[in-house]
Amino acid sequence: NAGVTQTPKFRILKIGQSMTLQCTQDMNHNYMYWYRQDPGMGLKLIYYSVGAGITDKGEVPNGYNVSRSTTEDFPLRLELAAPSQTSVYFCASAIVGGYTFGSGTRLTVV
Amino acid sequence: TQLLEQSPQFLSIQEGENLTVYCNSSSVFSSLQWYRQEPGEGPVLLVTVVTGGEVKKLKRLTFQFGDARKDSSLHITAAQPGDTGLYLCAGVGAGNNRKLIWGLGTSLAVNP
Numbered sequence: 319n320a321g322v323t324q325t326p327k328f329r330i331l332k333i334g335q336s337m338t339l340q341c342t343q344d345m346n347h348n349y350m351y352w353y354r355q356d357p358g359m360g361l362k363l364i365y366y367s368v369g370a371g372i373t374d375k376g377e378v379p380n381g382y383n384v385s386r387s388t389t390e391d392f393p394l395r396l397e398l399a400a401p402s403q404t405s406v407y408f409c410a411s412a413i414v415g416g417y418t419f420g421s422g423t424r425l426t427v428v
Numbered sequence: 429t430q431l432l433e434q435s436p437q438f439l440s441i442q443e444g445e446n447l448t449v450y451c452n453s454s455s456v457f458s459s460l461q462w463y464r465q466e467p468g469e470g471p472v473l474l475v476t477v478v479t480g481g482e483v484k485k486l487k488r489l490t491f492q493f494g495d496a497r498k499d500s501s502l503h504i505t506a507a508q509p510g511d512t513g514l515y516l517c518a519g520v521g522a523g524n525n526r527k528l529i530w531g532l533g534t535s536l537a538v539n540p
Contacts, residue, residue, distance in 0.1 A: 349526050361530045363527060417463075
């Protein structure tokens with residue numbers, strides 16, 4: 319049972335480039351979330367989904383997009399990367415009682 | 429806006445010492461979760477407390493949910509270097525799609 323799998327683990331992007339952060343879970347959880355974590359700033363919710371075909375914005379959605387075509391997958395798309403998007407990104411899935419997080423993607427935009 | 433304040437922000441202690449981490453809010457939560465995060469990894473759920481006044485124990489870790497469900501504490505007895513990490517509390521509000529309200533965390537270093 320792999321839980322929540324995120325790829326890639328590390329990535330360096332140039333300003334203006336685009337990329338997709340992948341997130342897959344094998345626990346059949348309906349709820350999925352994308353967070354970014356910056357030093358001293360805590361976890362900030364970017365987007366979330368309550369089930370396949372349904373997504374909604376979190377606290378900091380600007381510059382990002384998501385889709386949820388299946389229960390398992392919840393990719394996060396960065397368009398026109400900016401230095402402010404340098405961060406560690408975590409995907410999580412949830413049932414009642416707690417979240418399961420992936421191991422994160424460390425993204426640097428230069 | 430619901431907020432969760434954690435204290436202390438940083439804690440550095442010697443192996444064998446006891447410590448308590450606090451998580452406080454002016455808002456009521458339906459439940460509260462504690463996570464530990466190690467460098468380079470995602471947070472890992474330690475416990476969920478649901479009932480006001482509830483106490484849960486996980487080996488040397490004791491978690492308590494306040495009677496009014498506005499605050500929580502984590503007490504570690506005889507800390508070990510393996511307890512080192514970032515401890516995060518997160519509250520579940522009412523009817524919010526299971527979105528969590530996160531504290532900023534307590535960074536704990538246990539020195540041998």
